[in-house]
Amino acid sequence: xxxxxxxxxxxSRELLQDSATVRTIKKQVIRxxxxxxxxxxxNKPDDYxxxxxxxGAVLKEGLHFxxxxxxxxxxxxxxxxxxxxxxxxxxxxxxxxxxxxxAQPAIYYxxxxxxxxxxxxxxxxxxxxxxxxxxLMTDGVDQFALDGLSEWEGKPFANAVExxxxxxxxxxxxxxxxxxxxxxxxxxxxxxxxxxxxEVRVSKRLTDSPVCxxxxxxxxxxxxxRLIRAQRGELPNQKRILELNxxxxxxxxxxxxxxxxxxxxKLKESIEMLYVARVAALMERVG
Numbered sequence: 001x002x003x004x005x006x007x008x009x010x011x012s013r014e015l016l017q018d019s020a021t022v023r024t025i026k027k028q029v030i031r032x033x034x035x036x037x038x039x040x041x042x043n044k045p046d047d048y049x050x051x052x053x054x055x056g057a058v059l060k061e062g063l064h065f066x067x068x069x070x071x072x073x074x075x076x077x078x079x080x081x082x083x084x085x086x087x088x089x090x091x092x093x094x095x096x097x098x099x100x101x102x103a104q105p106a107i108y109y110x111x112x113x114x115x116x117x118x119x120x121x122x123x124x125x126x127x128x129x130x131x132x133x134x135x136l137m138t139d140g141v142d143q144f145a146l147d148g149l150s151e152w153e154g155k156p157f158a159n160a161v162e163x164x165x166x167x168x169x170x171x172x173x174x175x176x177x178x179x180x181x182x183x184x185x186x187x188x189x190x191x192x193x194x195x196x197x198x199e200v201r202v203s204k205r206l207t208d209s210p211v212c213x214x215x216x217x218x219x220x221x222x223x224x225x226r227l228i229r230a231q232r233g234e235l236p237n238q239k240r241i242l243e244l245n246x247x248x249x250x251x252x253x254x255x256x257x258x259x260x261x262x263x264x265x266k267l268k269e270s271i272e273m274l275y276v277a278r279v280a281a282l283m284e285r286v287g
Contacts, residue, residue, distance in 0.1 A: 034072045041076060041092075049090055052078050060141045063148035070148050077145075079135040080115050082128060091135070097153045101131055105166075106158035107151075109135040111143050122209035123161040129207050130167075134160050163214045163241050167204050182246060184258035192271045193242060203243030210248040211278050213240040242275065250274070 037059075041048040052059070062073050078090035083099075096107060108127055112118040118136040127134055137143070146157055158165060182202055189200040198216060206212055219238055244251045254274075257267045 030066075030069065034069060034076070037076055038072060049078070052076075052090065057139045057141050060139060060145040063145040064141070067148040074149055074152055079109075079137060081136055082119060082124065082134045091133070093152045096133060096135065097155055099133065100155070103130075104132050105155075107135065107155045108132055108158050108160045109137055109142075109146075110160045111137045114138055121161060122212040123165075123205055123214060125207040125209065126167050126205040127160055159215075161215055162219075163216050165205060165214075182244065182251075182255050184262050185244070185251070185255040188258050188262040188267060189242065189244070189271050192268050193275055196239065196275065197242045198239035199241045201241065201243055202246050206243060206245035206248070208245075208248075210245050210250045211274055212243050213278055214243055216241055242278075 037048070037051075040051070056078060059073055059076050063070055063077070066073075074093055078092055079096075080089060081091045081096070084091055093107070100107075110118045110121060110124065112121075115136050115138060118124075118134075118138070124134050139145075150157060186200050186202070190197075193200065197213070203212065205214075216239070219240070246252070254267065254270055257264070257270070261267075
């Protein structure tokens with residue numbers, strides 16, 4: 001509640017909302033609230049964590065709807081990450097940047113319905129192996145909130161599950177993907193899965209899992225796609241990109257079979273089973 005002697009009383013609601021006085025009051029209130037929250041976040045971090053758990057999504061919306069305050073809001077937003085835990089559930093963007101390894105070029109993030117899903121995503125394997133922290137964004141507003149915050153402290157944001165993720169080796173060089181060596185398997189997999197995926201390629205991001213599905217540029221995350229389908233019923237089928245781990249024994253064996261005879265039913269069934277298993281695991285965790 002705000003007590004002001006400067007507001008006219010006998011005017012319509014529409015005129016009052018368009019009043020220069022109201023706009024000035026709005027700016028002052030927002031500034032003071034953000035300053036107070038920054039003070040609480042700095043001096044009483046435990047109290048701020050409790051506050052953010054309840055109202056964090058509202059602050060994140062401000063990044064999209066009120067980008068003029070993005071510098072202060074960027075200091076206030078918190079995220080779970082691959083390095084947070086139950087005792088310290090959130091990390092700020094300032095803390096994230098401060099503990100970034102020297103070789104890390106970007107602020108990595110993944111968007112999904114839950115931490116359990118994201119933390120187990122095979123797409124994050126190479127980043128975790130390099131010691132790169134990944135922000136786990138599970139609020140529905142996170143994806144569009146980032147539109148108002150493209151970078152922080154000079155570090156761009158990079159979606160860890162999109163197709164064009166750029167992962168360097170520890171020496172700063174691009175890892176060599178043996179596309180040519182796996183050409184027979186890639187060609188056969190593209191043929192077998194042509195109705196389900198837009199591309200099949202050798203992965204630079206997998207270390208333990210045999211395959212993963214990544215989102216093409218501009219594509220929708222799986223949980224958002226399911227939400228839209230539930231609300232609207234119809235949505236054009238979005239084909240993802242299938243990546244194969246060239247060091248995994250299963251993929252190596254399939255490549256050997258493809259070199260021998262790529263047209264066999266056995267190879268076709270193996271490729272389909274590998275794809276179906278990946279989709280089933282994804283859908284189980286998405287719910």
